[in-house]
Amino acid sequence: MTRVLLAAAMAAMTAGLAACNGESTAAPAPAEAVLQGQQLIFPAGHPQLRLLRLEAARPGAAVDVPLSAKLVWNEDRTQRVYPAFAGRVDRIATDIGRSVKPGQVLAELASPDFGAAQADAARAEADHALAAKQLARQRELLAAGIVAQRDFEQAQADAARAEAELARARARVRMYGGAVGPNMGVNQQLSLRAGIAGTVVERNLNPGQELRPDQSGPGVPALFVISDPSTLWVQIDARESEVGTLQPGSAFELELAAYPGRRFEGRVTALADAIDPSTRTIKVRGTVANADRLLKAEMLATAHVQRSAGEGVVVPASAVLLRGEKHWVFVSPKPGVFEPREVQTGATGAQQVVLRRGLEAGEQIVVENALLLDRQLAAAQLSAQPASAPAAVPVKAGQP
Numbered sequence: 001m002t003r004v005l006l007a008a009a010m011a012a013m014t015a016g017l018a019a020c021n022g023e024s025t026a027a028p029a030p031a032e033a034v035l036q037g038q039q040l041i042f043p044a045g046h047p048q049l050r051l052l053r054l055e056a057a058r059p060g061a062a063v064d065v066p067l068s069a070k071l072v073w074n075e076d077r078t079q080r081v082y083p084a085f086a087g088r089v090d091r092i093a094t095d096i097g098r099s100v101k102p103g104q105v106l107a108e109l110a111s112p113d114f115g116a117a118q119a120d121a122a123r124a125e126a127d128h129a130l131a132a133k134q135l136a137r138q139r140e141l142l143a144a145g146i147v148a149q150r151d152f153e154q155a156q157a158d159a160a161r162a163e164a165e166l167a168r169a170r171a172r173v174r175m176y177g178g179a180v181g182p183n184m185g186v187n188q189q190l191s192l193r194a195g196i197a198g199t200v201v202e203r204n205l206n207p208g209q210e211l212r213p214d215q216s217g218p219g220v221p222a223l224f225v226i227s228d229p230s231t232l233w234v235q236i237d238a239r240e241s242e243v244g245t246l247q248p249g250s251a252f253e254l255e256l257a258a259y260p261g262r263r264f265e266g267r268v269t270a271l272a273d274a275i276d277p278s279t280r281t282i283k284v285r286g287t288v289a290n291a292d293r294l295l296k297a298e299m300l301a302t303a304h305v306q307r308s309a310g311e312g313v314v315v316p317a318s319a320v321l322l323r324g325e326k327h328w329v330f331v332s333p334k335p336g337v338f339e340p341r342e343v344q345t346g347a348t349g350a351q352q353v354v355l356r357r358g359l360e361a362g363e364q365i366v367v368e369n370a371l372l373l374d375r376q377l378a379a380a381q382l383s384a385q386p387a388s389a390p391a392a393v394p395v396k397a398g399q400p
Contacts, residue, residue: 035380040373042336048376053368054332057313059361062306063347063354065245069236069254069303071295073227074287079195080222083211084176087111087190094224096203100194105177106224107192107205113213115188118178121169122186124162131155131162198228201297230291234266236284236303240275245307246284247271253304254288256295263304264288264295307347312356319367320345320353321374329359330366330373338366338373 033048034041042049087109094106138155141147170180177191202225205211211223234254238246246252246268253263266288275282286303288295320343321328327345330338343358359365366373 033376033380035377035384039337039339040377040380042338044336046336049336051369052338052366052373054364055316055319055367057315057355057359057361057363057365059313063314063352065242065305065307065347066255067236067238067242067303067305069234069301071254071288071297071299071301072233072235073201073225073229073297074231074233077196077198077228077231079198079226081106081192081194081224081226082220082222083109083192083213085109085111085113085117085190086212087114087188087210089205089207089209089211090189092203092205092207094200094203096200098200099198100200100226101197102194104194105191106194106200109190109192109211111188111190114176114178114190115186117169117172117176118186118188121166121173121178121180124166124169128159128162128166131159135159192223194224194226196226196228198226201225201227201229227297229293229297230289231287232290232295232297234286234288234301234303236268236286237279237281238271238284238305240280240282242305242307243271243282245305250305252286255302255304256299258299259294266303312346312354313359313361314352314354315359315365316367317348317351317353319365319370320355321370328374329355330370331359332364332366338377340374340377 033043033046088111089107090110091108092106093108094100094104100106135155135158138147138152142149142152174180177193202222204221205223234252236246236252248268248270250268252266252268254266255263266286268284268286270285272283315329319329321330327343328340329343331341332338341358344356346354346356348354
């Protein structure tokens with residue numbers, strides 16, 4: 001058994017602890033630690049033991065994996081309203097935060113282009129009425145033997161074409177909220193209407209504003225955005241290794257800075273079929289209930305996924321050290337005794353790591369200041385080498 005004196009840094013640290021307790025800085029140095037094989041043994045009551053917190057390795061069950069996420073509108077329950085014709089805003093009938101029903105008027109525009117569509121429908125009404133009268137007249141003349149069958153068939157074709165044109169013109173006007181019928185007028189008033197029930201969550205127009213139909217599409221704000229905020233979509237950027245965990249129907253929990261200590265439950269609904277080659281992440285979409293309207297679109301969040309640990313044990317990430325390409329932990333087989341042990345890691349989270357090999361459930365490991373202990377062991381091993389032996393290079397260690 002070789003006795004070694006710990007580094008001067010340890011003596012200074014011990015003196016600092018003593019000073020914090022009101023003791024004199026001139027207190028005697030602690031008893032020597034003992035290096036026996038690969039074990040570093042501290043005498044009972046050594047101040048260093050206060051800095052080394054121990055925790056038992058737990059059987060592998062699940063590891064909490066945090067992922068970046070963002071809340072957006074539920075696109076299955078969202079409508080974006082754009083202008084179908086050029087025009088000027090005459091009246092705005094609703095505003096942000098108000099509930100609307102299908103068909104409800106959101107705003108009215110004065111639109112000459114829509115007036116042209118109304119005129120086309122009125123002209124089609126007149127042409128259809130004339131073609132119907134001509135067909136009736138030709139039918140009477142055919143019955144009297146005055147006209148040929150060919151003339152009657154031509155009148156039938158003209159009436160069919162007029163009816164088809166009337167249906168097209170009416171459908172166009174009706175699609176944009178205009179009234180249709182024999183007595184409809186040409187008022188050029190285009191009504192922007194809600195297509196779904198929901199809440200107005202965005203408005204991007206002002207009275208008197210001139211609008212054009214080309215002011216639509218990607219990158220252009222909609223005049224109105226209507227959505228049902230009782231549910232929101234969650235866009236998750238998942239690592240490639242989490243593809244097997246995040247499948248449709250999988251549960252996750254959302255954590256937001258606005259509500260510390262509270263988590264919201266969600267479900268995965270879909271995931272992309274391709275991995276982003278630059279970030280090696282996959283886009284995952286989920287839904288989260290928002291009946292009390294606490295969550296807002298565009299909020300940043302952290303999605304917590306429980307990944308199965310499989311075989312092995314779960315330990316805090318702070319307990320695992322990296323030496324080159326190998327991982328190590330410090331095991332305490334008895335009080336005051338510490339030894340390094342090589343382990344094989346599995347699933348890794350922000351706070352937890354699964355160890356596949358090298359450690360059994362229930363074994364005590366160092367979870368705080370393990371890096372300091374590793375440096376002390378390296379210094380002790382260096383001091384214990386014979387004077388004739390070549391100098392050893394201190395082992396570098398770092399947390400993963």
